[in-house]
Amino acid sequence: MSKKVLDFGIDKALNILGILPENAGTSTGEEQFSNGSVIRSLSPVDGQLIAKVKTTTKADYDVVMETATSAFKIWRKIPAPQRGEIVRQFADKLREKKEALGKLVSYEMGKSYQEGLGEVQEMIDICDFAVGLSRQLHGLTMHSERPGHRMYEQYHPLGVVGIISAFNFPVAVWAWNTALAWVCGDVCVWKPSEKTPLCGIACHNIAAQVFAENNLPEGISCLINGDAKVGAFMTKDTRIPLISATGSTKMGKTVAQEVAARLGKSLLELGGNNAIIVTPDADVKMTVIGAVFGAVGTAGQRCTSTRRLIIHESVYDKIIAAVVEAYKQLRIGNPLDENNHVGPIIDTDAVKMYTKALKQVVKEGGHVLVEGGVISGEGFESACYVKPAIVAVEPHFKMVQQETFAPILYVMKYRGDVENALDIQNSVAQGLSSAIMTNNLREAERFLSVEGSDCGIANVNIGTSGAEIGGAFGGEKETGGGRESGSDAWKVYMRRQTNTINYTTELPLAQGIKFDID
Numbered sequence: 001m002s003k004k005v006l007d008f009g010i011d012k013a014l015n016i017l018g019i020l021p022e023n024a025g026t027s028t029g030e031e032q033f034s035n036g037s038v039i040r041s042l043s044p045v046d047g048q049l050i051a052k053v054k055t056t057t058k059a060d061y062d063v064v065m066e067t068a069t070s071a072f073k074i075w076r077k078i079p080a081p082q083r084g085e086i087v088r089q090f091a092d093k094l095r096e097k098k099e100a101l102g103k104l105v106s107y108e109m110g111k112s113y114q115e116g117l118g119e120v121q122e123m124i125d126i127c128d129f130a131v132g133l134s135r136q137l138h139g140l141t142m143h144s145e146r147p148g149h150r151m152y153e154q155y156h157p158l159g160v161v162g163i164i165s166a167f168n169f170p171v172a173v174w175a176w177n178t179a180l181a182w183v184c185g186d187v188c189v190w191k192p193s194e195k196t197p198l199c200g201i202a203c204h205n206i207a208a209q210v211f212a213e214n215n216l217p218e219g220i221s222c223l224i225n226g227d228a229k230v231g232a233f234m235t236k237d238t239r240i241p242l243i244s245a246t247g248s249t250k251m252g253k254t255v256a257q258e259v260a261a262r263l264g265k266s267l268l269e270l271g272g273n274n275a276i277i278v279t280p281d282a283d284v285k286m287t288v289i290g291a292v293f294g295a296v297g298t299a300g301q302r303c304t305s306t307r308r309l310i311i312h313e314s315v316y317d318k319i320i321a322a323v324v325e326a327y328k329q330l331r332i333g334n335p336l337d338e339n340n341h342v343g344p345i346i347d348t349d350a351v352k353m354y355t356k357a358l359k360q361v362v363k364e365g366g367h368v369l370v371e372g373g374v375i376s377g378e379g380f381e382s383a384c385y386v387k388p389a390i391v392a393v394e395p396h397f398k399m400v401q402q403e404t405f406a407p408i409l410y411v412m413k414y415r416g417d418v419e420n421a422l423d424i425q426n427s428v429a430q431g432l433s434s435a436i437m438t439n440n441l442r443e444a445e446r447f448l449s450v451e452g453s454d455c456g457i458a459n460v461n462i463g464t465s466g467a468e469i470g471g472a473f474g475g476e477k478e479t480g481g482g483r484e485s486g487s488d489a490w491k492v493y494m495r496r497q498t499n500t501i502n503y504t505t506e507l508p509l510a511q512g513i514k515f516d517i518d
């Protein structure tokens, strides 16, 4: 490992998180996983091998499912507020290990250390939310139309929830799902991204410690490792009533069909193609901050990253000049060094996709305003560092319709009213995050109206990137329609039951039907 990384203490972080690089196992012990192939976890920061992780075989998976299914029988009987107490203890453990886990997130995924810490904080926040929620899993009481009857609805846990997550939020997305699922009385089986398996093991170890300290079965939180094939064990498994899958639209289309074929439920959080509309009344400084952070933060690898800037022609030159100037000040380099703004992208396949997208958009007629390219040489210890690029385009270009998971910002003009900008914004297949920069109340309300943004997230004078845990998170169209995290997203992790109790000595039949028997 490089000196810089050792200085940063990644070895110490792994140690605190209970990961022995020589011997990274999975949830129920390495010996049970000895037939699986191996994932090599390489850091995009410096290209070093961090650890090897064994993948889960079908036989191993069945053992995990038995463990989870029997844990559910115990967990579902524990009152929800007591389950909340376990989640509170889990959040406390995260607070203790925040620095170590934040370091691992940064080193294994490549986002800045600050963002790594931010991700762990999101886990803590959703746990706090779930603790409160554990006393509020309530249904409604209705008036029955029949005398002497009481009618109400209640929510019961679903069972085993399968979680499939993406590399870019290697720990937070699991926590958004699992903290809610746990207080709802479900147990979880998690398959993290094969690109960030150590983050999965670290979280699993923290959770396992809490369950052990409370004499609760470890199966409440299970971990499996591997790629799409291992994910498919879960999507095809009728023992799993809900699959929550986060990742590309391509993955979501397969998962949705497999889960639907067995009439299971799926919660899909898929790709975005997020735009900021910049109107003539926009605050230039706020627009530049929102656009630049949105486009280059996490090296353009957030589902909510800003991919498109749709700028009114009257302010186009002014906004472009300011954004291009801001790009000149970006420092690209090791994300563990807090002076850098932009770290590496996840791997060399992602670099190839970035390079191909830039070539393709130029071929379509795109005009490069800030040149991209792969960076090598001193200070760039892996082949995963690329320059954030800006390309002027026409909205209909093929590449502009797609999500390229890298720091490429497409800029385009709109003319006339904000309706024209909305037509461009809504013309893509994805519907995750959107924003408008304006000080004009009419434009802002129009953007938020029924004829406005068709996305799951619509912000005014805030960029597209990121979201607070208190709101329901997710998007429409090819983003998959799922909602997780705050608001009433918990309902997807439970089954609703309507109960009617007759406390009379009569049994009136519906629709006035008489059914006389002595």
Ligand code: NAD
Pocket: 164, 165, 166, 167, 168, 169, 191, 192, 193, 194, 226, 227, 228, 229, 230, 231, 232, 235, 246, 247, 248, 249, 250, 251, 252, 254, 255, 268, 269, 270, 271, 272, 302, 303, 304, 403, 405, 432, 474, 475, 479
């Ligand atoms: P990916 O689709 O390559 O992989 C995501 C996960 O799905 C991985 O764990 C992978 O092993 C698994 N998987 C892939 N195919 C599968 C299949 N057929 N069956 C079962 N599991 C399968 O995505 P990625 O490259 O890790 O992440 C980037 C993508 O995720 C981007 O498109 C991004 O927008 C999206 N994302 C969306 C959200 C959101 O909340 N909407 C959040 C984060 C990331």
